Amino acid sequence: MENGLRLINIYKSFGDTCALCGVSFDVAQGEIVALLGPSGCGKSTTLMLIAGLEMPDQGDIIWNNESLDGIPPHQRGFGLMFQDYALFPHMNVFDNVAFGLRMARLPEAEVKRRVNEALALVGLPDFSRRDVLNLSGGEQQRVALARSLAPHPYLLMLDEPLGALDRTLRERLIWEVSDILHNLHQTALYVTHDQEEAFAISDRVVLLNAGKVEQISTPQMLYRQPASMFAARFLGMDNLVKGVCRRVNGGYEVESDLGKISLSNSVEGNIMLLLRPDAVNLDGRGSCRLDGRVVKHSFRGNTCRVTVIVNQTLLKFDFPSSQPIPQVGEELQLSFDPHEAIQVFQD
Amino acid sequence: MHRNGKLKLPSWAGALVLWAAPLAFLGVFYLYPLVNILKISFTHSDRAVSPLIQALSSRSIQHVLWFTVWQAILSTALTLLLGLPGAYLMARYDFRGKALVQALSGIPFVLPTLVVAAAFNALLGPRGWVNLALMALLKTTQPPVTFVNSLSAILIAHVFYNTTIVLRLVGDFWAHLDPHLGQAARMLGANKWQELRYVSLPLLAPAITAAALLVFIFVFTSFGVILVLGGPRFATLEVEIYNQTLSLFNLPIAAALSIIQLICTLVFSIIYTRRVKHLARPLSLHPRRYTQHKLSNWREKILAGALIALLLGLLTTPLAALAARSFTRFEAERGQHTLVNASVTLDFYKELLINRRQSVFYIPPVRAIGVSFSYAAITVILALALGFPAAWALSRDSKEQKSPIDYINQILDPLLMLPLGTSAVTMGLGFLVALGRPPLDLRASPILVPLAHTLVAFPFVVRSLTPALRSIRPRLRQAAAVMGAPPLQVLRQIDLPLTGRAIIVAATFAFTISLGEFGATAMISRPEFPTIPVAIYRFISQPGALNYGQALALSTILMAVTAAGMLVIERLRIADIGEF
Structure with missing residues (x-):
């Protein structure tokens, strides 16, 4: 087995509620994995268990083929960056970043060198003497990152590291953090509820729901082929329509409120049909057609989300804002290629 | 306008x-x-x-001053010694009976000094439960334990009185202290003691010093406890002012002592007020429920159990002893010297009328x-x-x-x-x-x-x-x-x-x-x-x-x-x- 982190069938309950029910996944050495899921799905609990700050009820956590069972947090050599940063308010920036190095009893000259190196890495080279309480949110975030990177942790865990920041700053920092982690070849586990963050930063995504792993795949694959209705909904694909699928000479035919659609690949019986919101056009491209009337539209910057009523079913589509935006009440003809736009789940 | x-x-x-x-x-x-x-x-x-100079140059008054200071220091230290582990327990752990401990720990602080003194007397005094039991056991007429009129009586009563301050002031602050700070330290390689020493204690310092100062002010001006439990051998400034006024009618000296005491308490109070302001330091404070754990292993359970027993014992035994003793009459049997016959009675209450x-x-x-x-x-x-x-x-x-x-x-x-x-x-x-x-x-x-x-x-x-x-x-x-x-x-x-x-x-x-x-x-x-x-x-x-x-x-x-x-x-x- 390759080196890195491996979680095997982890269970953890708090009282009667099962926070994690049989979670397994790996993080290979040098890989950045995003742990994605809605709040309360068990992401943070997973981090606490890997950190050693909580103990699993069942299952094994393995690092480089050795179980971490019984090893206290300070001896694991992992780093954890908290959502609220948890900077020590009674220390300045330098002492905060130096903390882990001093705990490792490095000589003070080495501590100084490593602190400066870490601060330079996060773009705060002259902040040593500053009081952490007077830093802006973005600066605190960088100091926290520098502090968790300075001891060169085997595995760095980041718990919603950008969650407390406003949108503009967050978007800029996503790229910075991503660059820093990739340049250092840092093995990292990045916890977030924001798919954009997860996609931008990670090599692979572990999608978690209600204490269980829903899907593990690369960001592209996750987006292109959500493995479950939960995954589809979580990624913002809401056009799910009940239907029945039958085998028809070599292919499949789905019958639903959207009419009959032929597919080359599907499952038989009662199904849910997903119509991807971004794979539909107004230019007549594709073999399928739907007629509908616009009931609502909302402008979202790059795209415009248009709600269309098709045979009493409300569907939402994203069209590029560069095109003329369909107005409310307008009749539309929507076109799509079923192989691109349709996905089928067993109901 | x-x-x-x-x-x-x-x-x-x-x-x-x-x-x-x-x-x-x-x-x-x-x-x-x-x-x-x-x-x-x-x-x-x-x-x-002037009486002020006269007081300060008197040997016996210097003695009183000295006693006032060192008993206050000792009492404060002992209170912290019991209160700090208690505060930690209350702040970081959730256990059965916690609400009870919390409620009970609040009682001593509000009790009148005379009640506390009477309570300790009912427990450990010459006619208290402990001595009565020992006398019956050893068949003597002399109480074997001398508690009243001793320094330990004063110290224990002070600890009894003031532990609540440490539990509440430090415990509350501790409970709301972001547990992520400690966890961050652990993740950066600090063991439990290093976490306590480099992160928790420095952050708690304002709360601890504030609590210590408040306890110090209270025991520095202690009156009823010293008067009743300390007896004639011990006098703080406060007791001495009382004695000088009511026993010796020496109002000028009493006034001079008051001024000395007032200056001391004023200085301590100013420092205290400053410290309390530091408590408002913008630490990230978190609701209690995120910061508390259950007692998980046996070592924790035993340590916590011992501490809870000690706290509860100290806080409740004297009060229970007081109530029970007020309903109990002991009588010597005819021709015998030792006390034996105990009976439940309302006589002491009836006698009040x-x-x-x-x-x-x-x-x-x-x-x-x-x-x-x-x-x-x-x-x-x-x-x-x-x-x-x-x-x-x-x-x-x-x-x-x-x-x-x-x-x-x-x-x-x-x-x-x-x-x-x-x-x-x-x-x-x-x-x-x-x-x-x-x-x-x-x-x-x-x-x-x-x-x-x-x-x-x-x-x-x-x-x-x-x-x-x-x-x-x-x-x-x-x-x-x-x-x-x-x-x-x-x-x-x-x-x-x-x-x-x-x-x-x-x-x-x-x-x-x-x-x-x-x-x-x-x-x-x-x-x-x-x-x-x-x-x-x-x-x-x-x-x-x-x-x-x-x-x-x-x-x-x-x-x-x-x-x-x-x-x-x-x-x-x-x-x-x-x-x-």
Whole structure:
């Protein structure tokens, strides 16, 4: 087995509620994995268990083929960056970043060198003497990152590291953090509820729901082929329509409120049909057609989300804002290629 | 300034009107007596030096000073030693019976000193449970344990009294301290001790020093405990002021000692106030439920169990002993010297109603209960009448920045708290020297004691009313009005429920403080109008099983009333209004 982190069938309950029910996944050495899921799905609990700050009820956590069972947090050599940063308010920036190095009893000259190196890495080279309480949110975030990177942790865990920041700053920092982690070849586990963050930063995504792993795949694959209705909904694909699928000479035919659609690949019986919101056009491209009337539209910057009523079913589509935006009440003809736009789940 | 055609007074004028009565009260009954004490302590008598110099150069007084300081240091250290682990346990762990420990730990702090002294006497005194048991066991007539009149009695009673302060002040701060800070330290390679040393303790430092200072101030001015449990061998400054006044009639020396003590407590109080301000440091504070753990392994459970047992033992045994002893009579069997026959009895309570020639009073002791309750009722009225306008003035929001109201409040707020930093005996002395002669001769007036009690209760009343008044922001009234409440409904639904509770809390504070007050009362109460604590003191310093039993019976009654009062306060208090 390759080196890195491996979680095997982890269970953890708090009282009667099962926070994690049989979670397994790996993080290979040098890989950045995003742990994605809605709040309360068990992401943070997973981090606490890997950190050693909580103990699993069942299952094994393995690092480089050795179980971490019984090893206290300070001896694991992992780093954890908290959502609220948890900077020590009674220390300045330098002492905060130096903390882990001093705990490792490095000589003070080495501590100084490593602190400066870490601060330079996060773009705060002259902040040593500053009081952490007077830093802006973005600066605190960088100091926290520098502090968790300075001891060169085997595995760095980041718990919603950008969650407390406003949108503009967050978007800029996503790229910075991503660059820093990739340049250092840092093995990292990045916890977030924001798919954009997860996609931008990670090599692979572990999608978690209600204490269980829903899907593990690369960001592209996750987006292109959500493995479950939960995954589809979580990624913002809401056009799910009940239907029945039958085998028809070599292919499949789905019958639903959207009419009959032929597919080359599907499952038989009662199904849910997903119509991807971004794979539909107004230019007549594709073999399928739907007629509908616009009931609502909302402008979202790059795209415009248009709600269309098709045979009493409300569907939402994203069209590029560069095109003329369909107005409310307008009749539309929507076109799509079923192989691109349709996905089928067993109901 | 002109609105609705009416001429409006500047807003600060309104503030001054509100301040008038409380300030006049403090001026006449606090500052005027203090000035008198000051005058006496600097006035040359027949000797060539002022009483202050005389006091400071006296060997015995130096001894008293020295004892006051080191017993205070020792008591504070012992209190921290028990309180800090307790605070950690309460802050970081969730366990069965925690609510009980919390509730019980609050009781000692509010108990009158005389009750505490009586309680320890009932447990460890010559006629207490421990000695009675040992005497029966060893078949002797002499109590084998000498606890009363010893230093350990003083220290244990002080720890009993003040552990709550550490538990509450440090425990609360600790409970709200972001657990991520400690976890971050662990993740950076710190073990549990390093986490405590480099992260938790430095962050707790302001809370710990504040608690330590508060405990120190309390034990530095300790009076009832020393008087009853320490006996004649031990005297703090406070006790010495009392002795110099009432036994030796040496008012100049008493005044000089008061001044010395006042300066000390003032300095400590200033440091304390500064420290408390640091508590507001913008640490990220978190709701309790995110910061607490269950006891997980056996080692933790055993350590925690031992600590809880120790805390509960210390906090409850003396009180249980007191109540039980007040209902138990021991009789020697005929022809035998050892005490054997124990029986449950209401005699000590019945005896309170009887007027016996041989008792200290020529009036039934139950009279003390009547006197105490009357004094307490007057205190409640006075304290509310004076505290309400002060609290109202303090809670007024100035609309403009840096308005005169802010300045007035900033100056007057600490002034209100001054009586807190002044020892009760000093206040009593001040009343004696200032209000016993023209222009203000109240010596014969029964109002003197409630006035002193009002002075003691005043800061507590203001502190409980202000947050409630402040919480009624105009927004709340506006919100109610927008939702359709006419003005009368607004008053009924918003103002009254919010202030009503606070007023009950403040009144209960005033009532229980008045019932339990001993230091000032001991100085100024008239022999024919003893309060409950004064009566307890007289009974407990007299020989005889009957006197002892009556002291315990009175103490038990006082304990029950005070505990009930605190229960009312705990139930009705809105959020955690800091009463320290």
